[in-house]
Amino acid sequence: MAMRLPERLFRKFLPRGLFARSLLIILLPVLLLEAVVLQVFYGSHLSIVSRRFAFSIASEIAFTLDQLDRGPDPARQWRIMNEVQEQFQLTMAFDPGAKLENRKMVNIFGPMDDDLSAALAQHLGKPFTADWVSNPDFVIVSVQLQNGVVHVDIPRKRLWAGSLFMFAAWVFGTSVLLVVVASLFLRIQVRGIRRLARAAESFGMGRDRGPIRPEGAREVRRAAIAFNRMQERIMRFLAQRTDMLAGVSHDLRTPLTRMRLTLAMLPKTPELQPDIADMTTDVEEMERMISGYLAFARGEGEEKTQITNLSAMLEEVVARACRAGSRVTLHGTPDLVLLLRPDAIRRAITNLVDNARRHAPHVAVGIAYLSASMVEVTVDDDGPGIPQERLETVFRPFESGEASGGHGLGLTIARDIVRAHGGEIILSRSPLGGLRAGVRLPV
Structure with missing residues (x-):
């Protein structure tokens, strides 16, 4: 009983049609394989690359802030931020006396935001926020210093692992292409089976539409050819049976007709009248039985719908x-x-x-x-x-x-x-x- 429950659930959710089942058999292993490959890629390669990008940027920001804290000279600070922009492509702005706002950081798709936050927390040791949604081209990191807040605009391309989206697009594109190709191929194969089923249903309902054209795979063609031969044999058998019983009916009616004529010619004497009536009734009953036998054997099979x-x-x-x-x-x-x-x-x-x-x-x-x-x-x-x-x-x-x-x-x-x-x-x-x-x- 315990073994039948999973089987019943499997049958409940399994598609009923041959086309859907065949498509599922082809697509399910491929999709599972692509899901495993995507998970391996996402969990290993992408995570490693993302952590390296985040570690590099966090180190650069930490080094720059350390240089800024060594001297309060505005000219020196401006020169440091200008060099950082030229060398590291990090745009910095200092807001003296400002306090860091408590802003909830929004997560995005991929490990980049989590890796950057972890790297900044490890290298800075200061309060910070990372804004991933305000600017589509930059990630804005704000760091609290003793005398103000430094805003750092980080180009997304330095954090973005574009191969993730290329890989996802490749996986999705190949899956769609596989579905289209498999659907077209399976539709051609299943079409022959559906035509065979319709022909069998029509023939069983007395709608003789002639032989069907074999198409599809070799096994489906063989089934169609076998159906045509079976249909021909059944029609030939029915015709032979009808002809034979029609001949038997004719042969039996001939002596019955002679018996009816003989009874009609017998003298209608009071002594013979009851026997003649009984025999006439028996002859009529035999004629009705013969007509019934012939109709049952023929089954009205020669009539067209x-x-x-x-x-x-x-x-x-x-x-x-x-x-x-x-x-x-x-x-x-x-x-x-x-x-x-x-x-x-x-x-x-x-x-x-x-x-x-x-x-x-x-x-x-x-x-x-x-x-x-x-x-x-x-x-x-x-x-x-x-x-x-x-x-x-x-x-x-x-x-x-x-x-x-x-x-x-x-x-x-x-x-x-x-x-x-x-x-x-x-x-x-x-x-x-x-x-x-x-x-x-x-x-």
């Missing part, structure tokens, strides 16, 4: 059921248009409506958006319903029982059609008291 007004289709199905003498009502979203195989979906919903009105006096058909990407068609009845433990078994082919559609193919065909569209049929208890069949279709 097209833009379909699902609401108008439901109105036709409800009107047909009402003309057959059933009480069926319709409610829901009008003019709802989807990309469907209309004949197949009409057959599936008709099977559900016929199954409901065969066992209930009132049937209600509804249509509404289940979510932004899913539509649900509900078929409710006020019949006896189906026990909870049989809600899944009634979908099995040739399942016996009235709720499964007589010979066990009505709900099986309906689910097969809906799943071919990328949807699902959910059976549950209806608000009317009977059974609810919910047909969920992707938008």
Whole structure:
């Protein structure tokens, strides 16, 4: 259990997409390496150079102040400060009788300010302040003497280690360049996988868009070629199965037709009339079963998808059921248009409506958006319903029982059609008291 917690946290923060994960795998080690190099550079080379700069300037200021304290002659002091400016590029100004202001020193990016303060405290032994923000070209150091305050303007270039910013710019620039190059490269590689996924999804929903063009890495191309071959084999298998069952259906209907003609020609005597009626019913039932078998095997697979007004289709199905003498009502979203195989979906919903009105006096058909990407068609009845433990078994082919559609193919065909569209049929208890069949279709 203790080992699963870090794994769950890792999965929680790990990107979901292949593109983001691949980019993370490439960039994370590089960024960590650059961070380590930057830290090593900042912690060793930059600190050493900064301390040396600060030590040199602090020594020069301390030496100059020591010379100024040796004699109060203004001319001599002026000459010393003038030489310091020429030799050390330090501009000094003396403010007689002034007192040093208690000013809070502001830190800047880098170790320069801390190193200068440490060096001045070590060499001067006097109160001082360092102003890094007032002048962008100079650092102003003010030192308290016995008879006044000396202000020293230090050029920033004497303290500034410009290589830090060059190094930081180089690290940032290479990282941005790496991100751009890696993103372009990975996008090309992932594009083939995304196209393969869309093709597989479309093929699973019955939208045959033909073979896809292999692209990307060798493994992705091989997967695309394998998908094209699989798609071709499945289509060929479906066509062969449909042709075979169509032939079997034709062969079986021929003797059934002869049997129907023979029964029609038999004399309608009182003794034979009951037997003729029973045999005629059996022949009609066998013809319906053969039609159901063929429809189940074919799965409406030869039909092409097209833009379909699902609401108008439901109105036709409800009107047909009402003309057959059933009480069926319709409610829901009008003019709802989807990309469907209309004949197949009409057959599936008709099977559900016929199954409901065969066992209930009132049937209600509804249509509404289940979510932004899913539509649900509900078929409710006020019949006896189906026990909870049989809600899944009634979908099995040739399942016996009235709720499964007589010979066990009505709900099986309906689910097969809906799943071919990328949807699902959910059976549950209806608000009317009977059974609810919910047909969920992707938008």
